[in-house]
Amino acid sequence: MLSPASFLGFLSSPWHSLWHHRRLLIQLCKRDLTARYKSSVLGLFWSLLLPLLMLAIYAFVFGEIFKSRWGDAPAPSSISEKLNFSLILYVGLIVFNWLAECLSKSPTIILNHASYVKRVVFPLEILPVVPIVIGAFHFLMSFVVFVIFTSFSPIEITTYWLLVPLLLVPYLLCLIGIAWILCSLGVYFRDMEQMIPALTSALMFLSxxxxxxxxxxxxxxxxxMANPLTFIIETLRNLLIWQKCPPATTWICFYFLALVLFYVGHACFKKLKRGFADVL
Structure with missing residues (x-):
């Protein structure tokens, strides 16, 4: 049984590590972004252009080709209705893309930095956080595109938008916990690199x-509804588009589950990290 001091150490350990190495984390994120857009003509402008292209493609495919409609509503006919429908899809897509960034990069991130494990005293726990922060940056850029096009749609900007950060913070904690679990398992089970793309595709259509x-x-x-991504996507749509807010008990449960996943992920990483050098 853990003593009070050990329990407090367990609770503070991940936060202390992230805060203590925050400057290194920022430098790694900057390096990743620079490498990703290096030698491209538009540079970081791609982070705005890609979501814009994505919005246009999905608007055309689902609105014009498939003539899709949202729920029980009639198929959109006017330009404003089609834009509104596209933005509804877009909200779900930018939430999912943040998770997809985590799933695609986390299982191999320790393998791709094996030299940090073998030769250097390095805070390995911040490596899986890098793609999460990069995903947060791309989410922010995508959200800017959403805000711009909202001004041309029937969607109103209301005080409910102020609650969006309260939803994204636990989502961020969930993603960090997932990244810690996947990267530590990915060192021992190399098949995860092949499994994750199929899992990501399946998860897109199961959300x-x-x-x-x-x-x-x-x-x-x-x-x-058992899929946690469902709650995040539906809540974000309710806050941004339909001006609805979940009850307080739902928020409390979501925060609790996010913290559990965050701490479980960190504990799993610390446990499995001891054997990284032997496997690599």
Missing amino acids: PVFYAVQVLPVAFRPWL
Whole structure:
């Protein structure tokens, strides 16, 4: 049984590590962004252009080709209705893309920096956080695009938008916890690199990114709601588009689960980190 001092150390350890190495984390993120857009003509402008292109493509595919509609609403006909429909899809997509960044980079990030494990005294726990911060940057750029196009749609900017950071903070903690788990397991199970793309694709269609929860048969809805991504996507849409807010108990449960995943991920990483040098 943990003593009070040990328990407090367990609670403070991940926060202390992230804060103590914050400057190194910022430098690694800057290096990653610089390397990603190095030698490109538009540079960081791609972080704004890509979400814009993504919005246009999905608006054309789902609005013009498939003639999709949202839930029980009629198919959009006017330009403003089509833009509104596209923005609804876009909200789910930018939430999912942040998770996809985490899933695609985390399993191999320790393997790609094996020299840090073998030769250098390095805070390895900050490596999996780098793609999460990069994903947060791209989410922010995508959100800027959303705000710009909101001014041309029926969507109103209300005080509910102020609650968005309260949703993104626990989502950030969840992603960090997932990244710690995946990167530590990825060192021992190399097949994860092959499994993750299939899992990511499946998760996209098992989450309400391109459809409303209401269109599913009632028997399948509890399974969809068991997906934590469903709550995040639906809540963000409710706050930004439909001016609705979940009850306080739902927020409390979400924060609790996010903290549990955050601490479990850190404990898993610390436990498995001891064998990294032997495996690599």
